[in-house]
Amino acid sequence: MTGTSAARTIPVQPLTEDAFAPFGWMLGRPFPKDPDPSAYTHPATDFWSQHLFRTGAQDGTEILWVNYRNSEPGVTHLEKHLFTEQAIVPLTGSVIQLMATSHADGSPDMAGAAAFLIAPGQGICMRPGAWHATRALRSPEVRCLMLTRASTTRDLVAHLAAGQPARESAIVEIPRCELVATS
Numbered sequence: 001m002t003g004t005s006a007a008r009t010i011p012v013q014p015l016t017e018d019a020f021a022p023f024g025w026m027l028g029r030p031f032p033k034d035p036d037p038s039a040y041t042h043p044a045t046d047f048w049s050q051h052l053f054r055t056g057a058q059d060g061t062e063i064l065w066v067n068y069r070n071s072e073p074g075v076t077h078l079e080k081h082l083f084t085e086q087a088i089v090p091l092t093g094s095v096i097q098l099m100a101t102s103h104a105d106g107s108p109d110m111a112g113a114a115a116f117l118i119a120p121g122q123g124i125c126m127r128p129g130a131w132h133a134t135r136a137l138r139s140p141e142v143r144c145l146m147l148t149r150a151s152t153t154r155d156l157v158a159h160l161a162a163g164q165p166a167r168e169s170a171i172v173e174i175p176r177c178e179l180v181a182t183s
């Protein structure tokens, strides 16, 4: 991705736990060095905890398969989910995730916006209210696993497909910015 206009450019950086911390949690962190009751290793297998996912509801955790086909570097809209965390784990290729926190009024705080390259084997879990936009690193599409809240999915479909007011998400226009590869 290279910047193609005078719009503000946002460099795409590698995903690290510290850099993503303002927006949520990095997934794919290595096996813990210290003893951990949620970690197990054996010659045949390892498993270890990455995150305790919260939807903000008693139940309703949902797994989605999501295809991203937009690989354009320009971004003019951001989306947030008001109640639930949301995890994205790329399966068939890399995605670029633009993230922003919020001002006190809930609008995107673009001063701290950051873009992350998320490769297969990595993932992210966004906090509720984290503004985001996703781009496929390369066309035609990248398939991801998404963990979200079932009512948020239904609310978003009703909004996007039938124009119903969104109650669990918000989508806003932002001044155009361009995602720029750095390596």
Ligand SMILES: NC(=O)N[C@@H](O)C(=O)O
Residues within 6 Å of the ligand: 064, 066, 079, 086, 132, 133, 134, 148, 153, 156
């Ligand atoms: N399904 C769903 O919530 N999708 C959006 O959040 C998105 O960023 O892809």
